[in-house]
Amino acid sequence: SAIPAKDAAGYFRLPVDRAFSMRGFGTVVTGTLAAGSVARDGQVELQPSGRLLRVRGVQVHGQPAERAIAGQRTALNLADIEASELSRGMVLTEPGRFRPARSFDCRLQLLPSARPLRHGAPVHFHAGTAEVEAEVRLFPPARMLRPGAEAFVRILLREEQMLWPRQRFILRQFSPVITIAGGEILEANGRRYRRGESPDARLSVLGSGDWSAVLKLLVREAPLGLSLADLIARTGLTPQELAIASGSTKLRWLADGEWLTDPDQMEALRRKLLQAVSDFHSAQPLQPGLGKADAKAAIAPGAPAFFFDELIATSPELIADGTVIRRRGRQVVLQQPEEDASERIEAAFRQAGLAVPTVPEVLGASGIDAGRARAVLQILLRSGRLVRVTDTLIFHAAAIDRLKATIETRRGQSLDVAGFKEMSGISRKYAIPLLEYFDRLKITKRTGDRRIVI
Structure with a gap:
């Protein structure tokens, strides 16, 4: 046929x-x-x-x-x-499409000829070519299913099995071994219901055959939406069928059809993100914005990067600025004490040339507390007026530019550490980190114990 x-x-x-x-x-x-x-x-x-x-x-x-x-x-x-x-x-x-399960929720029809089926009853489960021992779990308040009755039921399997949505199965009792019920799988590894919560309304949707309603239910139960792989595993539908089913809903696909979201949930997350960024600006006025990694961990833990990027991109009041998120139009404005400290910090590094003092020494003389001084230092680094060469060494940009210009006059020549020290007038303490810094900028290239000026 x-x-x-x-x-x-x-x-x-x-x-x-x-x-x-x-x-x-x-x-x-x-x-x-x-x-x-x-x-x-x-x-x-x-x-x-x-x-x-x-x-x-x-x-x-x-x-x-x-x-x-x-x-x-x-x-x-x-x-x-x-x-x-x-x-x-x-x-x-097919590889990567399905996941085995130890339990499933189903619509079960007990045969009229069967004995009443009690909560916890042991049975034989048969589906496809599989046969495995199982246990029937009736959802409260039912403690028994009468012959000929139909109900939503959870089946616990002794061994993992490959199951798929809408798969048909039968149950047989242990002794005598006769068929007592048949059913249809609605959800493998079903969700955990709260005490007193009835699953009937939810399972009715899953068993309705209305795939648009099923998608809305599954996606709205997931705070961040669901991936295409999750949707395939939970519905058995192809990407084309999922696209058709979602077409009559407000659900929205991200990442070229790899993730399905609920716009209402996205809007709620945008509001939470906006509030988090606003609170950060109020608490940390000298910082440019809330770190993206921190924001993602707080607002959308477990979300893929493209999901969080979409959340920011569709937030009219927010903007991603490098590794931070800030409100649009928001700029760091220094108060007079911070302005004075900024001038002191920059002057300390500018006057030091290439023999720079330690960072704690400079911040300690800034005239403000350590926390605010570190924030002012970060502003100077982001502005490019200061340059971080290592975790502990910071130079004024003008000093670095002068040294860079001197090095570039020797393009094509080689330098060793001693020659670099003599040329720059600095000790080995500063020479090695500076040479490694210029290596990273591809101004010099290390070859053995020497550097070639590129």
Whole structure:
């Protein structure tokens, strides 16, 4: 019969029903391809272990083929694994798309012929080719499901299994081993509900088949939105299907379709960021702005860099200035004590030439407290009037420019440390750090114990 296009276009999944070794070929697995397609020399992921394997060869209905598609009886010759490492119930999938689970939430229909199903009842779970022991967890206040009834239920599995949204399954009781219920998986590794919280409304959305409503629910539950990989793993939809489902919502894609966000949540984060930056300006008037890394850790921990950059870029009152965030139009304005200290600090380094004093010595003579003095020093460094050569050595820009001009008159010549000391009139204490500084600027290039002026 014809295979629906959506199955063949979906993500590859092959539940394994047999695994064996064939002379001249090696390890072979067989099964009915549940979705997607697989080709010779392609790569697949073994679930639930996550191990990546290469497909040496493909057979469809016993005949060699270049590719198998959904619905076909398929045999795969796998490289880099022994048949003894494979077993019925494992699943081969497209790499990086799905994640195994130890529990799932579902819509369960108890057969009329079954006995009442109690909370905590042990059962056999069957899906695809997998069979595993499991336990039924009824959501409060229910403690028992009556024959013929339907309810939202959580199933705990004894072993990790590869599950996917809307997958059908059956439950069998232990003794006698008979089928008692069937259901549909709505969410693998379901969220933790608060005491007294009913999951019915939420699970009703997940099981509605309205993918636009499902996306809105999932994205709004995530403070920062969800990545494309997360959405695929949680819905089983392709990027094209996700784009269509999100098209009728206010949800917005970032990073060329790699991240889906809720504009209302983004606006709330922008307000928090604006408040954090404003508070920082009030508390630290001599600082240019709040550090981006600190702001991200406080406002959007765990967010990818492009998400936080988008948050700043779409905030009309904020601007990213290098590694800091500040309010637009905001400039550092020094009060008279800081202005006087700035002049003292700059003069101390300007008058010292290349034999500069220590930073604590200069700041101690600035006339203001240490905290404000360090802030004024940073302003002078950012303005370019002072130049930091090492963590502990700072020079006036005019002194560095004069030395640079002197060095450049010797372009093409070589210098050793002694010659540099003689030329600049400074001790080794300053000569080595300055030479390394000019190496970083590519004005000089170290070759052994000498420098070539480039």
